[in-house]
Amino acid sequence: MKPENELDSERLLERTLKEWRVEDPLPPAFREKVWRRIDRGEIPAAEGLWARLSSWINRSLSRPALAASYVAVLLMAGLATGYWQARTDNARVSQELRGRYVRMMDPYRMARH
């Protein structure tokens, strides 16, 4: 059983809440904005770049088609970069060995360069 003064304070709170009215007007298009944010799962800009990136990753990669495209593009980029890098390095090594062969065979050439 609650003490008498506690019951009084509860009644007082109840009455105050019933009488309480918000008089400040809401910002323009407040309702639309709220629904838009809920719809998009929007995170306020104040949460920073990391949060936005995280949200973007979650949103984008949860769609199977986009996730598959993302993996495919990265795979192709890795293969292409590896191929071109290997090609460039092979050409450089080949050029170097070609020069070394000539210098080895022609001692006067070695002396001149």
Next chain:
Amino acid sequence: MRRAWLIFVGGLLLALAAYAGFYYAGTARCTGMMRSATPELAWLKAEYHLSDAEFERICRLHEAYLAGCAERCRLIDERNAHLRHLLAATNTITPEIEQTLAQAAALRAECQKQMLQQFFEVSRTMPPGQGKRYLDWVQEQTVLSDSHSQMHH
């Protein structure tokens, strides 16, 4: 949420693995050449598509050529040292300087003759088409490489 991040990181790792795999597979031949005892000859083998037997013969020819080449280089160094000594003692062309220059020129001609001989022998060891290609290239790089206009600059 966790799945999206897994895909994100997995995609990056896959790209890295694809890059490394293609790069190492693509450069394996060149890396092998550089690690061989004679990278220049390994390059020759790859460039002119030589069989193991042809390559073996070319290696033997090459060893013999280099041995003779070292001896000729020693003689050239001797002549050059002698010429330097003579030039330090005079400001005119003496008969001895003239003779030393002629000897140096003869040595140079001998070197070029031996080098050409080596090129011909190597080209004969190769399959005919490759031998012709090798000869054209190596002559262009050595005996035919100095044009008259280059000599003036």
